[in-house]
Amino acid sequence: MTETPALHALWPAPLADGTVHATVTVPGSKSVTNRALVLAALAAEPGWVRRPLRSRDSQLMADALRALGVGIEETASSSSGDGSGGEAWRIIPAGLHGPATVDVGNAGTVMRFLPPVATLASGDIRFDGDPRSYERPLGQVISALRTLGARIDDDGRGALPLTVQGGGALEGGVVEIDASNSSQFVSALLLSGPRFNQGVEVRHTGTALPSMPHIRMTVEMLRAAGAQVDTPEAGGEPNVWRVAPSALLGRDMVVEPDLSNAQPFLAAALITGGTVTVPDWPRRTTQPGDELRRIFTEMGGSCELTDAGLVFSGSGKIHGIDVDLSEVGELTPGIAAVAALADSPSTLRGVAHLRLHETDRLAALTAEINGLGGEVTETADGLHIRPRPLHGGVFRTYDDHRMATAGAVIGLAVEGVQIENVATTAKTLPDFPKMWARMLSGAGA
Known part of the structure; x- marks a missing residue:
């Protein structure tokens, strides 16, 4: 690593x-780029991510998805020097599979968004990263995935490194989670939720959620990909988000600065x-x-x-x-x-x-x-x-x-x-x- x-x-x-x-x-938004990559990888048809951020975090995400079998074709860089280069990445979904090893670096989006994706793969997916990544909170995502039917080996640490024993599908359903330390815990479950057999209902049980705009970003991008999402803002229960099981559409996504x-x-x-x-x-x-x-x-x-x-x-x-x-x-x-x-x-x-x-x-x-x-x-x-x-x-x-x-x-x-x-x-x-x-x-x- x-x-x-x-x-x-x-x-x-x-x-x-x-x-x-x-x-x-x-350059383009890391948060949008990495969410777009995950949604495109889980879609039922190819899609495009235009003006993505090319940085360490986004490259870690792209490399991780490639390791799981997703095709990502990158256009040549321009000489703009701003990290986006006017590039376009074509994402070609495939059957997710292992065995594979994912290097998360110290990227919160990679270490939290991809274990739920890995539950949908066939075979073992090992996650590792920089030394600091071992100290960052991940236990809530691990325990939530286990509640939803996943098999994860983390030697009881509730942190990296860990191995997801992918079974090709995940039952899904209702899960309680304390996301007080990071809104990424909620986004991680919602992004893969459409592909779970029962979808997912995420109930936050802790104190006030930090970084709520990032959850709203996740919800908007899910809806743009064809998912049905119920949220507190739309008249639902406070601190409860529901994503129905469905196929995701391949989209042409332009990443904001x-x-x-x-x-x-x-x-x-x-x-x-x-x-x-x-x-x-x-x-x-x-x-x-x-x-x-x-x-x-x-x-x-x-x-x-x-x-x-x-x-x-x-x-x-x-x-x-x-x-x-x-x-x-x-x-x-x-x-x-x-x-x-x-x-x-x-x-x-x-x-x-x-x-x-x-x-x-x-x-x-x-x-x-x-x-x-x-x-x-x-x-x-x-x-x-x-x-x-x-x-x-x-x-x-x-x-x-x-x-x-x-x-x-x-x-x-x-x-x-x-x-x-x-x-x-x-x-x-x-x-x-x-x-x-x-x-x-x-x-x-």
């Missing part, structure tokens, strides 16, 4: 020498008092990153959706914010970075679940911002950030892509910040250093 090197070269985060004015083309990955570029406009335009920003979307328009406006910016895309401008001032990020937790590192440069304190709430992401993001943000002279305090469910004059130093990433971009944001305003392992941004944002340099040069990215 993939191992993470112990030492990484340090990347000097560029200091902005003026206001940023650029157009930044953001990853709005969460637009965050560091919008932050650059906010911090420098400049303007950044992001083409193809959707007017309607289930992506959590769309909340950046509201949050960064409250912190001192302004934005407008135009025919050219989202035009975001900074005012030259950055204000602190008190905000509940429970539905958009992935935005926390970038917001914390901006808040450390604000003119007043900030409180980020509702994100206790971030302690279980690629790294413990709350502890990591506290340690790294404070290491540059900041004053960040962990709370029970978030962070309190009191701005202080910052200085240069090494900003560790913990192999977490959003920590790397957060450090780059701080480096715009603080001289001498060095990012450890900036290459980890390849998880979802290919070639980030080049995109960052092009933005700062005014050439766009």
Whole structure:
């Protein structure tokens, strides 16, 4: 399995020498790409995924599906350099089969979405990944699949590595699950639900669900593929989702830009008092990153959706914010970075679940911002950030892509910040250093 090197070269985060004015083309959404790949692989006919994100996480998903027998034909890359390249992937469903080994890396979507798919395969499917993947929550998915009829060998760990003993089908039915730690637990069961003999009824029994927009994304994409889904928003029971058994249709899916990955570029406009335009920003979307328009406006910016895309401008001032990020937790590192440069304190709430992401993001943000002279305090469910004059130093990433971009944001305003392992941004944002340099040069990215 993939191992993470112990030492990484340090990347000097560029200091902005003026206001940023650029157009930044953001690669496709990882969340949409990986859901689209799963749904296309389970369909009854071939389909297309256009403008997919080509990154480590999406490549892990594609390689895993290929290992199970799915055909994925990729068009040649263009030279756009934004990670999407105008590509189109043709997905050709096939009888899922093993034996096979799946490398999940440290991708939550792969480690959680594919064990349910593997129950539909014939033969044993082994799942393994990076060392950090062994620590990430997976027990709820494992126990839920067992309730629905699956045979899984995990030596009692409730975590990776594990082997799914695929029987070619899964009975399905009703299952209770505590998805308080990750909305991906719900999405994982819903995505494969149409292929279960009885479909699936998922009942969340825990506290408030984090990242609800991602569940809404799953539901919309299922419906677009022809599935019948009942949800709480549609008048159903609270915290209950039902997917009826049915064939899925092969679709032609165009992947939206990853709005969460637009965050560091919008932050650059906010911090420098400049303007950044992001083409193809959707007017309607289930992506959590769309909340950046509201949050960064409250912190001192302004934005407008135009025919050219989202035009975001900074005012030259950055204000602190008190905000509940429970539905958009992935935005926390970038917001914390901006808040450390604000003119007043900030409180980020509702994100206790971030302690279980690629790294413990709350502890990591506290340690790294404070290491540059900041004053960040962990709370029970978030962070309190009191701005202080910052200085240069090494900003560790913990192999977490959003920590790397957060450090780059701080480096715009603080001289001498060095990012450890900036290459980890390849998880979802290919070639980030080049995109960052092009933005700062005014050439766009």
